[in-house]
Amino acid sequence: MSDLNAIGDQDNWICWLCDQKVDPDISVNSDLGPSVDSYGAVRVKKGADFVERLAHRQCNTMKGKISPVVPWSKDLLVVDPSPIFETVERLRKKGGREIIARCPDENDANQASEWLLDRLSRLAPELKLSTQISPGGGQYVLALKLG
Ligand SMILES: [Zn+2]
Numbered sequence: 001m002s003d004l005n006a007i008g009d010q011d012n013w014i015c016w017l018c019d020q021k022v023d024p025d026i027s028v029n030s031d032l033g034p035s036v037d038s039y040g041a042v043r044v045k046k047g048a049d050f051v052e053r054l055a056h057r058q059c060n061t062m063k064g065k066i067s068p069v070v071p072w073s074k075d076l077l078v079v080d081p082s083p084i085f086e087t088v089e090r091l092r093k094k095g096g097r098e099i100i101a102r103c104p105d106e107n108d109a110n111q112a113s114e115w116l117l118d119r120l121s122r123l124a125p126e127l128k129l130s131t132q133i134s135p136g137g138g139q140y141v142l143a144l145k146l147g
Pocket of ligand 1: 016
């Protein structure tokens with residue numbers, strides 16, 4: 001259990017996939033209980049060491065057997081949102097910039113940008129990610145950029 005407690009403290013008892021609190025006192029056998037997720041795509045910068053993260057038992061990818069899904073907030077007005085986890089992993093490998101969503105107006109785009117950066121600060125704290133908002137086609141395009 002000491003491993004689980006250390007990883008829980010490292011992630012402030014927040015599930016790295018769904019971003020909700022994990023109760024350290026719930027049984028590890030319950031769906032909402034704490035577990036250690038070691039999804040293989042999450043690596044430290046140089047080398048292939050797995051980074052272990054805290055996840056609810058029901059969110060755990062079971063060592064990569066299922067793809068991690070990071071949900072967008074339902075409070076945001078976004079059109080054509082890209083899957084967050086996959087986009088971040090592509091940027092982690094290749095760098096550059098990717099369009100991650102479109103928003104009907106600039107205010108929505110700012111809200112989505114703020115939410116996304118906050119979410120990513122917990123999902124991928126080791127990456128320097130920033131957002132760019134630009135008008136295009138009567139909408140506002142939200143792009144995510146590494147560096
Ligand atoms: Zn979760």
